[in-house]
Amino acid sequence: MTYRNRKVLITGGLGFIGSNLAIRLAEEGARVTLVDSRVLGCGGNLYNIEPVRDHVRVVEVDIGEPEKFLDEIRSSDVIFNLAGEISHLHSQRYPERDLAINTLSQLRFLMSCREHAPGVRIVYAGTRQIYGVPEYLPVDESHPVNPVDFNGVHKYAATMYHLMLTRAGELDAVVLRLTNVYGPRMALDVPCQGFLSTFFRKAASGHALEVFGDGRQLRDPVYVGDVVEAMRIAGGATRLPSRAYNVGGPAGLTLYEIAAILSRQSGLEPPALRPFPEERKAIDIGSYYTDSTRIAQELRWRAAVHFEEGARRTLDYYAGNLSSYLNAQDTDPPCKLGHNGQKRRMVLSTVDAAR
Amino acid sequence: MTYRNRKVLITGGLGFIGSNLAIRLAEEGARVTLVDSRVLGCGGNLYNIEPVRDHVRVVEVDIGEPEKFLDEIRSSDVIFNLAGEISHLHSQRYPERDLAINTLSQLRFLMSCREHAPGVRIVYAGTRQIYGVPEYLPVDESHPVNPVDFNGVHKYAATMYHLMLTRAGELDAVVLRLTNVYGPRMALDVPCQGFLSTFFRKAASGHALEVFGDGRQLRDPVYVGDVVEAMRIAGGATRLPSRAYNVGGPAGLTLYEIAAILSRQSGLEPPALRPFPEERKAIDIGSYYTDSTRIAQELRWRAAVHFEEGARRTLDYYAGNLSSYLNAQDTDPPCKLGHNGQKRRMVLSTVDAAR
Numbered sequence: 001m002t003y004r005n006r007k008v009l010i011t012g013g014l015g016f017i018g019s020n021l022a023i024r025l026a027e028e029g030a031r032v033t034l035v036d037s038r039v040l041g042c043g044g045n046l047y048n049i050e051p052v053r054d055h056v057r058v059v060e061v062d063i064g065e066p067e068k069f070l071d072e073i074r075s076s077d078v079i080f081n082l083a084g085e086i087s088h089l090h091s092q093r094y095p096e097r098d099l100a101i102n103t104l105s106q107l108r109f110l111m112s113c114r115e116h117a118p119g120v121r122i123v124y125a126g127t128r129q130i131y132g133v134p135e136y137l138p139v140d141e142s143h144p145v146n147p148v149d150f151n152g153v154h155k156y157a158a159t160m161y162h163l164m165l166t167r168a169g170e171l172d173a174v175v176l177r178l179t180n181v182y183g184p185r186m187a188l189d190v191p192c193q194g195f196l197s198t199f200f201r202k203a204a205s206g207h208a209l210e211v212f213g214d215g216r217q218l219r220d221p222v223y224v225g226d227v228v229e230a231m232r233i234a235g236g237a238t239r240l241p242s243r244a245y246n247v248g249g250p251a252g253l254t255l256y257e258i259a260a261i262l263s264r265q266s267g268l269e270p271p272a273l274r275p276f277p278e279e280r281k282a283i284d285i286g287s288y289y290t291d292s293t294r295i296a297q298e299l300r301w302r303a304a305v306h307f308e309e310g311a312r313r314t315l316d317y318y319a320g321n322l323s324s325y326l327n328a329q330d331t332d333p334p335c336k337l338g339h340n341g342q343k344r345r346m347v348l349s350t351v352d353a354a355r
Numbered sequence: 356m357t358y359r360n361r362k363v364l365i366t367g368g369l370g371f372i373g374s375n376l377a378i379r380l381a382e383e384g385a386r387v388t389l390v391d392s393r394v395l396g397c398g399g400n401l402y403n404i405e406p407v408r409d410h411v412r413v414v415e416v417d418i419g420e421p422e423k424f425l426d427e428i429r430s431s432d433v434i435f436n437l438a439g440e441i442s443h444l445h446s447q448r449y450p451e452r453d454l455a456i457n458t459l460s461q462l463r464f465l466m467s468c469r470e471h472a473p474g475v476r477i478v479y480a481g482t483r484q485i486y487g488v489p490e491y492l493p494v495d496e497s498h499p500v501n502p503v504d505f506n507g508v509h510k511y512a513a514t515m516y517h518l519m520l521t522r523a524g525e526l527d528a529v530v531l532r533l534t535n536v537y538g539p540r541m542a543l544d545v546p547c548q549g550f551l552s553t554f555f556r557k558a559a560s561g562h563a564l565e566v567f568g569d570g571r572q573l574r575d576p577v578y579v580g581d582v583v584e585a586m587r588i589a590g591g592a593t594r595l596p597s598r599a600y601n602v603g604g605p606a607g608l609t610l611y612e613i614a615a616i617l618s619r620q621s622g623l624e625p626p627a628l629r630p631f632p633e634e635r636k637a638i639d640i641g642s643y644y645t646d647s648t649r650i651a652q653e654l655r656w657r658a659a660v661h662f663e664e665g666a667r668r669t670l671d672y673y674a675g676n677l678s679s680y681l682n683a684q685d686t687d688p689p690c691k692l693g694h695n696g697q698k699r700r701m702v703l704s705t706v707d708a709a710r
Contacts, residue, residue: 095462103458103512107450107505132522145500147519157458157512164502167487 001236004029008235009076011035011063011109012044012083013056016186017125017178019048020224021080021231026052033072035083037062039101042085043187047324064105066112074116078235081109081162082125084155087193089279091151102154110161114170122162122173123234128246128290130156130177137218138291141177141244148285163243174234176227179248179290183224183310184317188325195255196221203262204318205326209271212280215256218287222249223310226303233299241298248290250303261308265315356591359384363590364431366390366418366464367399367438368411371541372480372533374403375579376435376586381407388427390438392417394456397440398542402679419460421467429471433590436464436517437480439510442548444634446506457509465516469525477517477528478589483601483645485511485532492573493607493646496532496599503640518598529589531582534603534645538579538665539672543680550610551576558617559673560681564626567635570611573642577604578665581658588654596653603645605658616666 003025010025012018013034026032034056038044049056061068063083073079084102085091091098113120131139132146147153162173180196187193188201202209230247234240253261259271276284295301305313318325358380365380367373368389381387389411393399404411416423418438428434439457440446446453468475486494487501502508517528535551542548543556557564585602589595608616614626631639650656660668673680 095466096459099459099462104451104454107454111450142499144497145515146522147515148522149519150516153512153515153519156515157508160500160502160508160511161505164504164508167501167503 002028003078003232003236005031006077007031007033007075008078008080009033009035009072010080010082012042012081012125014038014044014046014048014058015082016043016048016183017181017224017227017231018080018082019045019185020183021082021228022049022056023052024228024232026055032056033059033076035059035061035063035069035072037083039085041087041090041190042101043190043193045185045187045324047321048185062105063109064100066109070112070116073112076117076120079113079117079120079122080125080231080235081106081122083109084125084158086127086151087190088129088149088151091149091154092279095150098150098154102151103157106158106161110165110171114165118170119172121235122171123231124159124162124173124175126159126175126177126244127152127155128177128179128248128288130159131288133285134288137287138248138289139246140291141242141246141294159244166243173243174240175244176230176234176247176295177244178222178227179246179288180219180221181224181227182221183314186224186314188318196258199259199262200314200318201326203266203268204315204322206266206268208269209259209263210274211255211259211271212274212276213284215259215271215273216254217284218252218254218289219258220249220252220289221258221307221310222247222303223305223307223313225310226305229304230295230299230301233301237299242294245295245299246290246292247295247301248292248303250306252289253307258307261311262315265311357383358433358587358591360386361432362386362388362430363433363435364388364390364427365435365437367397367436367480369393369399369401369403369413370437371398371403371538372536372579372582372586373435373437374400374540375538376437376583377404377411378407379583379587381410387411388414388431390414390416390418390424390427392438394440396442396445396545397456398545398548400540400542400679402676403540417460418464419455421464425467425471428467431472431475434468434472434475434477435480435586435590436461436477438464439480439513441482441506442545443484443504443506446504446509447634450505453505453509457506458512461513462516465520465526469520473525474527476590477526478586479514479517479528479530481514481530481532481599482507482510483532483534483603483643485514488640489643492642493603493644494601495646496597496601496649514599521598528598529595530599531585531589531602532599533577533582534601534643535574535576536579536582537576538669541579541669543673551613554614554617555669555673556681558621558623559670559677561621561623563624564614564618565629566610566614566626567629567631568639570614570626570628571609572639573607573609573644574613575604575607575644576613576662576665577602577658578660578668580665581660584659585650585654585656588656592654597649600650600654601645601647602650602656603647603658605661607644608662613662616663617670620666620670
């Protein structure tokens, strides 16, 4: 399976994972269109696609306004649907904004796909966050859904849209539930984007790392190149025995081990342990690691890059590009949803019956 | 446990289940406030509370505008949260409207409860619809969530809000997942409200019944008096070992058997079998019946009224009140969401940053 000459649409295409996917597919000869709202706080960054800037098309629009890119929807062979807000703390502070971005916009986008590209393959970037505090480890796809924040609720609503419309035969979607992803082009300046973003920001800019709690919680970070490969496979698979796949890293590491590796690679002193801030404690889930057996067996994907190697590549990337990843998106409240410094919020508005 | 002198808030209180609950609690001496938007198509009917009209307070407002009934929220001892749209076909035709009613309004309401009545007991009326096509029978609370329509997605999002805020210690909510409920005061004039509504409308008005398909799909209809009792218990329980309970009827019956009982009780000819209309076929789930073991064991509730008996009581009720249940709500598209003949739709509106 090759993407050569295939028409590919990537929503959230200027974001961390979207841009890595775009670069990979463009280099492979795909005809790539990126849709991105460039909403502040969501990680979209034009600099991310620097290597393929002249080889991809960028449409700057919110996927909640699909009428503005219908031609792109109609002509797509495969859609990678990665648009969304992923900050857990943002979602807790501004849940209605999160509902608008992660659920309402997805609903509008999928309704349009259903109408204008019926049956199209869609790969949706889900999240392990929907599982909440693990009831057992490793977490497989049958684990109960118990989100600990609004972001998890809203991402799961969007997941259900994809799966429900696929069961109904109207779309051909598959959901990849990603664990913590890291690598070149991850946003370093979006507040509360996750511990890896914070760790890499500090390591890349020469500041000592801190770990909350005892640092013994396990995680299984997955390198973005591995995620891109999982998406490539899911987008091209002719046979999809399942519609939801967990995508985890190659090994469980403690938060302290992760911080220690980054500190060492950056020539920094060892990480310090600090008490949990209240707001973070409320949404902490303890240890988490993924059972990726299903995608290994059914789609023959396996994470290939170990954290030591992936971290080195990531730090190498930022060594040459750090200024493009600092202070571009650090806005809280993340209210600047529009393109002209305007706030956008979801409202129940009363419009007259003639419309 | 008694509700005597307790302050009770019932959202969707003019609806089918809400009004039966209101009557029961008012007769028990509770101080009952009903909140109801009287949105056309959602089943709110002032006539429903005729027996206790002078003993309950009615606030006519959408729960998505909680700032209009903050005093009622603040002073509640128990909240029964029954507001919502339950027509599956409406949700398929107007999914954004369904998202506004069943998810956005619930989000706003719960955020207000969290702020103004922290830790309050809330009993949320969930639905067995979230389980979708059963993977096994009877369906217990661990069954995967696979909604077949937008209504199921949006009701489940609201369910997740309740459970997530309860896990976080901010509310004290419990979800009852109701199977098909029937009884006095069910709306007979809301299009596509479910087969029981259609069956009772026809039986009560002397028209022969029709059953789609082969009529052998199982259901476990539950009498509204039993549901009211389950809600009373859940609202008053000092110990809630679980936060989600299935609530099913006393026995599985085929659709044909249900129709035959109603036909016989109404002196009509036996029901006829008809082919499935396409739109209904798409959201048909085959056989369904509930495993209510958990609520039986943990809260000592069991359905007491068998269908023969419940159907008789229901037909007796409509024999004297039928005109109040016909042609009041039959509007499609169900666009009249406002109170003055105005349409209301959810929009992403851009408001300036100063607001």
